[in-house]
Structures are given as structure tokens and as C-alpha cells.
Amino acid sequence: MKAIVCLKQVPDTSGKVAVKDNGQLDRGSMATITNPDDLNALEAALQLKETIGCDEVVVVSMGPPAAENMLRECIARGADRGVLVCGGEFAGSDTFATSQIIAAAINKIGVGPEDIVFCGRQAIDGDTAQVGPQIAEKLNIPQVTYVTEIKKEGDALICKRALEDGFMVVKVKTPCLLTCIKELNEPRYMSVSGIFGAYDKQIEIYDYPALKDDPLIETDTIGLKGSPTNVFKSFTPPQKGAGQMLTSDSPETELAGILTGKHLI
Numbered sequence: 001m002k003a004i005v006c007l008k009q010v011p012d013t014s015g016k017v018a019v020k021d022n023g024q025l026d027r028g029s030m031a032t033i034t035n036p037d038d039l040n041a042l043e044a045a046l047q048l049k050e051t052i053g054c055d056e057v058v059v060v061s062m063g064p065p066a067a068e069n070m071l072r073e074c075i076a077r078g079a080d081r082g083v084l085v086c087g088g089e090f091a092g093s094d095t096f097a098t099s100q101i102i103a104a105a106i107n108k109i110g111v112g113p114e115d116i117v118f119c120g121r122q123a124i125d126g127d128t129a130q131v132g133p134q135i136a137e138k139l140n141i142p143q144v145t146y147v148t149e150i151k152k153e154g155d156a157l158i159c160k161r162a163l164e165d166g167f168m169v170v171k172v173k174t175p176c177l178l179t180c181i182k183e184l185n186e187p188r189y190m191s192v193s194g195i196f197g198a199y200d201k202q203i204e205i206y207d208y209p210a211l212k213d214d215p216l217i218e219t220d221t222i223g224l225k226g227s228p229t230n231v232f233k234s235f236t237p238p239q240k241g242a243g244q245m246l247t248s249d250s251p252e253t254e255l256a257g258i259l260t261g262k263h264l265i
């Protein structure tokens with residue numbers, strides 16, 4: 001059994017978001033972090049390894065050469081193997097193209113009958129939550145999204161998934177893909193021995209020639225050319241004013257008073 005975890009290096013959006021003239025994010029000028037949900041996905045994989053003993057945890061990212069450092073940090077947290085999908089042919093990919101390329105990379109790593117692919121629910125930059133479900137579709141494996149709890153039962157997993165107003169418990173057979181949310185666990189820190197070990201490990205690079213024989217990889221389904229999405233404009237929305245807490249015993253009356261005072265009702 002193997003766990004394959006997809007992690008994206010994202011701009012740190014807690015600071016100022018830089019946008020280029022063409023409306024795309026100016027990723028080069030912003031500090032980067034590991035996408036937060038993806039650390040929950042990695043933690044879930046590491047916990048499965050510790051509790052049921054999966055053979056290896058493989059971390060995969062599609063991104064620029066600098067994303068190699070993020071993969072080393074994952075190894076320092078306990079992952080066994082890192083794969084960086086990197087190449088000029090992949091640049092400018094939207095979610096459709098990204099999921100094709102990552103699915104091809106996962107095919108190359110190999111998906112066995114007991115394997116689990118982990119993703120975060122959502123990346124904090126693209127913010128679409130599309131890539132995980134799209135990868136599952138391309139790999140033709142079942143998926144469970146918004147996972148908050150995972151238990152192994154025979155050749156299946158019992159997953160609790162969050163809904164807007166409750167939870168749903170789903171039994172899914174492996175191989176499968178799970179998208180993870182922050183309520184699932186508390187990601188661990190890197191260990192000192194892990195940090196030293198991580199720099200001795202070779203990160204495998206999957207470039208275009210390494211993936212081009214996968215049927216998912218066609219020149220018109222990857223990169224900017226293969227991306228059906230066009231971004232017209234990206235911008236930082238204006239800050240909203242501070243909210244006002246209603247503290248009286250009768251908040252309805254207090255709210256009505258405020259709205260009446262502003263001539264809104």
C-alpha cells in the first residue's frame with residue numbers, strides 16, 4: 001500500500017498579493033508557502049503509515065524548480081520520496097491541464113489496488129477546489145471530498161466528510177482519492193533528523209519527456225495552449241469595515257434600531 005500526496009507551493013497570501021499587467025498572479029515576487037490544506041493531506045498519509053504501516057508516502061508537486069525545497073520539507077516531516085513535475089511545456093496550465101499532468105505523474109508513480117491519493121481540498125491561490133476531483137476522474141478512481149476522519153476497514157476506507165450543515169460517512173474502496181480539510185488533523189513539524197535526512201534524498205524530476213507517453217499528455221491538453229480557462233482580471237478586494245457586535249439582551253431590537261437610524265428600514 002502506498003500513499004501519494006499532492007501538494008502545491010502557493011504564494012503567501014497573508015501579505016500583499018502582486019498581480020501582473022495581464023491579470024495573472026506575479027508569483028515570482030511573492031514569498032511562498034505549502035498550501036495549508038495539503039499539509040493536512042500529508043499528515044493524514046503519515047498517520048496511516050504509522051497506524052497501518054503503508055509502504056511509502058510519496059509527495060508530488062507540479063511547479064517551478066524552487067518547489068523542490070517544499071518537497072524536501074515534506075520529507076523532513078516524514079515522507080519517503082519526492083517527485084517534482086516541472087517543465088516549460090506545463091507553464092500556464094489551468095485546473096484542467098494541471099489535473100491531466102498530475103494524473104499522468106501519478107500513473108508513472110503507479111497506482112496499486114490498495115493505494116490512496118491525497119489532496120488538499122483547495123489551494124489558497126487558485127482557490128477552485130477542482131484539481132483533486134479532476135485527478136480522480138482522470139485516474140478513473142472513486143473520490144471522497146472534504147474529509148475530516150479516515151479509518152481503514154479491510155480493503156476499504158470509512159471516511160467522514162463535512163457538509164454545510166452536518167457530516168456524511170462514506171465507505172470507499174481503494175484505490176481512491178481523498179481531499180482533506182484542516183479539521184482532519186494537526187500537521188506535524190519537521191524533525192531535526194528529518195531535516196538532515198531530507199537533504200540527502202534525491203527529488204525525482206518528471207519533465208515533459210518523462211510524461212509525454214501517457215495518453216493524458218497531448219500538447220493541446222497541457223500548458224497555456226491546453227487550458228480552456230482565461231483569467232480576465234485578478235485583484236485584491238477592498239478591505240471591508242469592521243463589524244459591530246450586538247451585545248444587548250435583545251439583538252433583534254438592537255439591530256432594528258441601528259437599521260432604522262441609518263434609514264435602511
Ligand SMILES: Cc1cc2nc3c(=O)[nH]c(=O)nc-3n(C[C@H](O)[C@H](O)[C@H](O)COP(=O)(O)OP(=O)(O)OC[C@H]3O[C@@H](n4cnc5c(N)ncnc54)[C@H](O)[C@@H]3O)c2cc1C
Nearest residue numbers: 006062092094095098119120122123126127128129130131
Ligand atoms: C490561464 C491560466 C494560467 C495559469 N497559469 C498558472 C501558472 O503558470 N502557474 C501556476 O502555478 N498556476 C497557474 N494558474 C493557476 C492554476 O490554474 C491553478 O493554480 C492550478 O491549476 C491549481 O488550481 P487551484 O489553485 O484552484 O487548485 P485547487 O483545485 O484549489 O487545489 C486542490 C488541491 O489539488 C492539489 N493541487 C493543485 N495544484 C497542484 C499542483 N500544482 N501540484 C500538486 N498538487 C496540486 C493540492 O492538493 C490542492 O490542495 C493558471 C490559471 C489559469 C486560468
